Amino acid sequence: MTVVVTVVLTGPAFVLWGGSAAAEVKLTEAFMNDSANIEVGRDIFKKRCSRCHGQRAYPGKGPKLNPKKYSPKFVYKRITKGFRGMPSWKRIYDEKQRKSLTAYILSKDFSN
Numbered sequence: 299m300t301v302v303v304t305v306v307l308t309g310p311a312f313v314l315w316g317g318s319a320a321a322e323v324k325l326t327e328a329f330m331n332d333s334a335n336i337e338v339g340r341d342i343f344k345k346r347c348s349r350c351h352g353q354r355a356y357p358g359k360g361p362k363l364n365p366k367k368y369s370p371k372f373v374y375k376r377i378t379k380g381f382r383g384m385p386s387w388k389r390i391y392d393e394k395q396r397k398s399l400t401a402y403i404l405s406k407d408f409s410n
């Protein structure tokens with residue numbers, strides 16, 4: 299009896315723990331191609347990113363982005379975690395906003 303109870307209790311707890319630790323984010327084509335998401339990403343990029351990336355950036359602040367080289371996962375990870383001179387935006391933008399930034403950067407509308 300004790301064994302059964304233990305299995306029932308640890309089962310879901312284990313799944314929850316595993317799920318949050320892996321934190322697998324889905325960047326589906328439907329999300330990436332949604333113009334509303336791309337629009338959200340564009341607004342944030344203009345406000346917070348272009349000062350370091352691209353033509354309007356102060357020289358030497360950040361690299362000009364080259365979306366052809368990136369996978370959605372790579373862009374999302376850089377935005378979320380940061381890397382060297384690139385700040386992490388995890389506490390500033392929620393998951394959906396960070397996904398929208400990814401969608402914008404990888405969209406045909408992107409320019410920097």
Ligand code: HEC
Nearest residue numbers: 346347350359360361373376377381382383384385387399
């Ligand atoms: C304070 C300046 C700064 C700001 C603001 C900034 N970045 Fe960056 N970003 C950098 C630097 C510097 C790197 C290069 C890091 C490295 O590889 O050493 C970088 C790298 C990146 C990369 C990876 C580029 C590559 O080719 O490896 C992406 C994607 C990116 N930034 C997106 C963004 C987005 C989206 C925002 C706005 C939310 C943003 N950045 C805001 C400085 C900045």
